[in-house]
Amino acid sequence: MKRHVVVNGRSGTIEIEGSRLRYEREDGVVIEREFSLQGTSVLLNGRSYRVNRGAGKEVWVNGRLLSMEVFDPRDLRTGKGASANHGRQEIAASMPGKVIRVLVTAGDTVEEGQGLVVVEAMKMQNEMKSPKTGRVAEVRARLDATVGAGEILVIVE
């Protein structure tokens, strides 16, 4: 069995044959080990690792967090859509929370670094700022709405 792996943004492959694994990173590092897997416990040549999956791509290994994706290369038919970065910037919430202030409306011109929306969670306020000087194309944030991390609040172009 062979799988593609992306760990903290770096690609690699893992090949599993019987009780042996071969992990190769794009930077040339190669790990070949005898393994045993039971539940969340992994032994590699007898060294003990605890592996727990978190939300999304999060994986905790012995208490350290990795961002990891593992996929079958056969599933990779099409690439992701080209990134739409034609001067259009989507400003997303960096943490889950509640929108407590919306400082701009569509059509406003904004300066780079100008505050757009304030999100509050656990009494911490976080002001989302404009990454560029431009015009507010769209305001999706609604006052008092609960938003998730990564949810687009404002689009500036």
Added chain:
Amino acid sequence: MNVFSKVLVANRGEIAVRLVRALRELGISSIAAYSDADRGSLAVRLADEAAYVGPSPSSESYLRIDRIVDVAKRHGAQAIHPGYGFLSENAEFAEACAAAGIVFIGPPAEAIRKLGSKTAARQLAIAAGAPVVPGTERALSDWQEARAAADDLGYPVLLKAAAGGGGKGMRRVDRESDLKSALRDAASEAGRAFGNSEVYVEKLVEEPRHIEIQILGDHHGHLIHLGERECSIQRRHQKVIEECPSPLMGSHPELRERMGQAAVRVASAAGYANAGTVEFLVDRDANFYFLEVNTRLQVEHPVTELVTGLDLVEWQLKIAARERLTLRQSDITWRGSAIECRIYAEDPDHDFLPAPGRIVHLSEPSGPGVRLDSGIFEGWDVPLEYDPLLAKLAAWGPTREAAIRRLDRALSEYVLTGVRHNIAFFQEVLADAEFREGRLSTSFLDRFFERRKKTEADPEAEAAAALAIALSSSASSSPPAREMSRWLDSGREELLR
């Protein structure tokens, strides 16, 4: 001891669990107050009774004096323990309890009032002969007054909320051009956090240590101190690691007693009783300056308990029941060293932003010398309405070095997934040479981030993770996941019998 038969815990999270535990140990029935978000909380599960106090926002539940007093009466509580935060330092609440014939477990309302305003507390400390940081002795009325005061003191200065705590409404100002906006921000943050937007200004003591003295006094005029806690490691002016003794005491053996006596003088002058904490800043030359008094049980009280062997909550209950504090100052001894770290649902790699979510997997540390005060369990949704403190992990050892090693060991056992947290970050801090040497100050973490090395991922750990994911996903992808399959399966088995 039969001081009370039933007590309301007017708080949430790990401290509510701590209080429920103490009550059970003393044979006292506990009632856990809860909001909508906390219906499923650990404290509610562990308490004898639970009382709904309102919707999730704390302003509609844990901060509602009327509702808290009302449920205490309806459930037949003789006393209320407010924990920390929320109503714990609210004199009006203490008076409302008294008016309803319920004992407020804490200092007299009058002492809270005297010490609750930082500006009033400063004046009281000056009168009691405790050294203070130069600054305005009352709240600023406008920005011109702030400018004049800051000019007098010389920059950098620190703006602070008169009713504040926990770094809310606090701003460092390095130059006059920043003063106006900093003042506006501090006042609005203070207003939201405390319902009081008064702000005052102080000279900034650069790279100070934050060292506080635990005090304990009864209602019969007897007051002692239980030594210090060093809480210099802070982010956003909030403590994250606390220890007792302070590493500074090694080179300044007389400092504990001098600070302890100053703390006792300030508290006595305010007519203090019950447990409290007198906070000081300590400069590079080991001069100390009175900062404020926290008129409640402190978050970090476990390190004092580990080193002195006393149970502060038990004493709080006895003292509230008007028992005498039978400990003399000479009875207090400090044995070994204890360190605590605050486990938060937050992302240390992104400015410690709060990271609420569901606890997916949890395996908590234990073993010799480890104390865990936790308010979470597997499947618990960490609410976004409150402070993201999940648990406090503390370790005791015969020496500071032993305590550090033990805490590090306990951190390495901790498995917590589903939310971002600071467990691995604490392991990095504990391994830091300056931390090990006890060279601490409130700017420790800023400096730590500057010298922090990007921990290079261990390729073997990556391989272990990739293996587990590759094999688990290929196994689970064949049969489609079924909701509640185990229940259905056992049901089917029943039918086939």
